[in-house]
Amino acid sequence: MTSPGTPAAAPIRVVLVDDHRMFRTGVKAELEDTGAPLDFVGEAPDVDSAVKVIRETTPDVVLLDVHLPGGMGNGGVDVLHGCAGVETAAGQPVRFLALSVSDAAEDVIAVIRAGARGYVTKTISGTDLATGIRRVAAGDAVFSPRLAGFVLDAFGAAAGEIAEVDEELDRLSAREREVMRLIARGYQYKEVAKELFISVKTVETHVSSVLRKLQLSNRHELTAWAMGRRLI
Amino acid sequence: MAIPYDSTIPVPPAPVRLVRPRTGRWIGGVSAGIAAHIGVDVVIVRVVMVGLGLMGVGIFGYLFLWALTNEGEPGVAAPVPDARTARRSEALAYVLLGVLALVLGATALEHGGSLISTSFLFPIIIIGVGGVLAYGQLDDTQRGAWLGTGAREWRGVVRLVLGLLLVVGGMIALTSWGRSLTQLGGSLLSTLAVLFGVALIAAPYMMRVWSDLREEQAARARADERADIAAHLHDSVLQTLALIQRRSHDQAMVAQLARAQERELRSFLYGAQKNNHxxxxxxxxxxxxxxxxxxxxxxxxxxxxxxxxxxxxxxxxxxxxxxxxxxxxxxxxxxxxxxxxxxxxxxxxxxxxxxxxxxxxxxxxxxxxxxxxxxxxxxxxxxxxxxxxxxxxxxxxxxxxxxxxxxxATPVPQPQEPQQPQQPQExxxxxxxxxxx
CATH class of the missing domain: 3.30.565.10 (Histidine kinase-like ATPase, C-terminal domain)
Structure with missing residues (x-):
């Protein structure tokens, strides 16, 4: 058991799933340049080999491309379904960080709802990606500004809908909305913390709670997202 | 001897191909097509056609021409009536045909087929006209309508119903030839039986044609899409890549090109939401x-x-x-x-x-x-x-x-704004x- 927050304890075991070899090599090189304690234990170019590799190596974090060939044709979502319940040697669930070039809301929402712990775009810097991997490994969520924007839209937060109680799944609480807004504005977690006078840990808690809502909510916009998006 | 191209020299008009125009037709558009082809007023052609038709030859000639000519728009030289008059003349044709069908039905009932049965020809004419009318539907509403991808127009429906009425009426007249009214019920029944049998035999074949058409249409749509994408990639991505290769020394330029291309491609792939300007x-x-x-x-x-x-x-x-x-x-x-x-x-x-x-x-x-x-x-x-x-x-x-x-102008109330409020617009x-x- 590695306690979250002490990343130096053991290198994070990472599997890279992307159908472009050039991209895999590039990401690996970039992450190695940051000097982050990462151990690349495997990589896979498509859904079926990804599921196999992940089941064999049981990594801490899988960097998962949203669009992949193979499987049922649903790309990253199929990998997530194929690896449901797989645990690492330490007994933690294998965690997934979606990495995508796609801005399409339905793709993002689909992988998050299938169980990914976060979503970042491929233009992310190596340092930010390393931080993201560490966060996901520790069980926290990683939101790109764009995902935060999606969330605000999907939960009607931009339209002023705010949950009365934090536990409400279909709406964001006022604090969660603030955190999402700051992330959408491009703030790092520690900047968000400073801005709201809370600790980074609290920010992480809020983001994780938003992730949970995103995964569990039955809100109509989340299920019929694409349609609603086009109607606007 | 080469003559340099001079755009002022008028190009001799291409001979007008014999096609059946989509507008201004009465039955199958054959007369209108002939009129456009030989450059005579369509009324004359129609009169001649009806005359020939009454003699019997015209019917077969008409059917022959109808079956062998394609539908299309004649060249600009043809006197194309404007849409409104065309529609009016079409409506007139329907009314005439409707009256014809009614008269036929009435006489058949009244005289027990004795009047019309004086000749084989008359019922055959009726059947022929009805058939052309009903099948003309195939031309008119394009394949899409038949495949259920387009809305069928009321005119198509009217055509189909009229055609069917004429065919059935003609067949009844034919089968009840020389018999009395009391036998009409029997002949109606046998006509229907024949029609049903034909339908039964033709149905599987029609279904196959139908599904083939569907497949073909889907394949064509896919091919079109592919061609579109290929064209788009050529216009955008390949051009940009070429530019990048030429200017590979200019890092800022390369980054900018890549970025602009990425954005463009993104909006092409996932976009269409930015059309509201x-x-x-x-x-x-x-x-x-x-x-x-x-x-x-x-x-x-x-x-x-x-x-x-x-x-x-x-x-x-x-x-x-x-x-x-x-x-x-x-x-x-x-x-x-x-x-x-x-x-x-x-x-x-x-x-x-x-x-x-x-x-x-x-x-x-x-x-x-x-x-x-x-x-x-x-x-x-x-x-x-x-x-x-x-x-x-x-x-x-x-x-x-x-x-x-x-x-x-007052500052917007911000109930959930924990940012430092001590800097009011300064x-x-x-x-x-x-x-x-």
């Missing part, structure tokens, strides 16, 4: 793209909510543009724009990650920009604020909700107190 978010997106193109610095835009573009919105977009140019000039990437339009008004943030700046090194034009941002927003009942963060600068633009736009203060946050 009078919404605030699309205007903001346009501005971001414009600055990005001109300056070659990537700008990330996140927008939630939207509203239509009014004068206030335009002011916000203009101020945002200034802020962006400012950020690109003096800040460092990543530069992010966040736009939120909701019931509590519009908020826009432009954030860069530059090292920040000292007041003394701020050149005159920046002060001017600041004024243009600030005053512009205030003129429209909004507010602007420039904040220094630990890493970078953030410009914040606000507009009040729309219904409150006429109310004197851009100099946060500058001076640098390092604070």
């Amino acid at each position: 009078d919404s605030l978010s699309s205007a903001v997106a346009d501005v971001c793209h414009e600055v990005e193109d001109v300056r070659g610095v990537p700008i990330e835009l996140v927008a939630t909510g939207d509203r239509s573009l009014d004068a206030d919105g335009l002011a916000l977009v203009a101020a945002l543009r200034e802020a962006l140019v400012n950020a690109v000039k003096h800040g460092e990437p990543p530069i992010r724009v966040y736009l939120e339009a909701g019931p509590s008004g519009v908020e826009a943030f432009v954030r860069d990650h530059g090292p920040g700046f000292d007041l003394e090194e701020v050149p005159e034009d920046r002060l001017g920009l600041r004024h243009s941002i600030l005053q512009r927003m205030e003129r429209h009942g909004g507010s602007a604020r420039i904040r220094r963060l630990e890493a970078g600068t953030e410009v914040e633009l606000r507009l009040p909700p729309r219904q409150a736009a006429t109310v004197p 851009p100099q203060q946060p500058r001076a107190t640098q390092g604070e946050s």
